[in-house]
Amino acid sequence: MQQDGLILELQNGNEKAFERIYELYSESVYGIIYSIVHDETIAEEIMQDVFLKIWENAASYNSSKGRFFTWILNIARNASIDQIRSKSHKNKQKNLAADNFVDILENKSHFSSTTDAIGISKYINVLKPICKKLIDLLFFKGFTQKETAEELEMPLGTVKTKNRACINKLREILAE
Incomplete structure (x- = not known):
């Protein structure tokens, strides 16, 4: 069944279509959630x-309004960010013992493994280094634009402008 037909069947409440969607996308969805x-x-x-x-x-x-895969990833990303911003998650993080804490931000392989997990590394890799960093922080690590500005020691307005430009460039690459 083609993707459009599968999506239509899903929208009509077909459980088999939903199972197929799960088979096709669960690994990528888990990858993006786990990366956050x-x-x-x-x-x-x-x-x-x-x-x-x-x-x-x-x-x-x-x-x-966009690709089905993008729609799914946005749901996953938003749910993940909601979780890490939740009070219970923040309290749990405060209660972690210092010897159990791993600084994820310093893990050099994190970004490339995340983009590989969802199949977009070939598109991300052609972007400028600043775009890679912005996309990593904003989309894969769930930083707010303000947190990203602080992390990169850059004005908030610059982060917003560069992010918009980077996303537009990524859209151009994906449209090719």
Whole structure:
């Protein structure tokens, strides 16, 4: 079944289509969630919530607004960011013992493994280094624009402008 037909079947409540969507996208969805929350158990819980949202909100997907995969990844990314910004998650992080804490931001392989997991590394790799860094912080690590500005020691307005330019460049590359 072609993707358009599969999406239409999903929107019509076909459980087999939903199972196929899960088979096609669950690994990528888990990869993006895990890259943000850095916890297998939480990532699995969020993934269940994401696919429940996909099932419940399938009718809201509109192909004229973007690709289906992008729609799914936005649901996953938003759910993950909501989780890490939640009070319970922040409290849990405060309670971690110092010897259990791993500084994810210093992990050099994190960004490339994340982009490989969702299949966009070949597109990201052609971007300028600043674009790679912005996309990593804003989309894969869940930083706010303000947090990104602080991390990169750059004015907030510059982060916003460069982010817009980087996303537009990525759109151009994907459209080729």
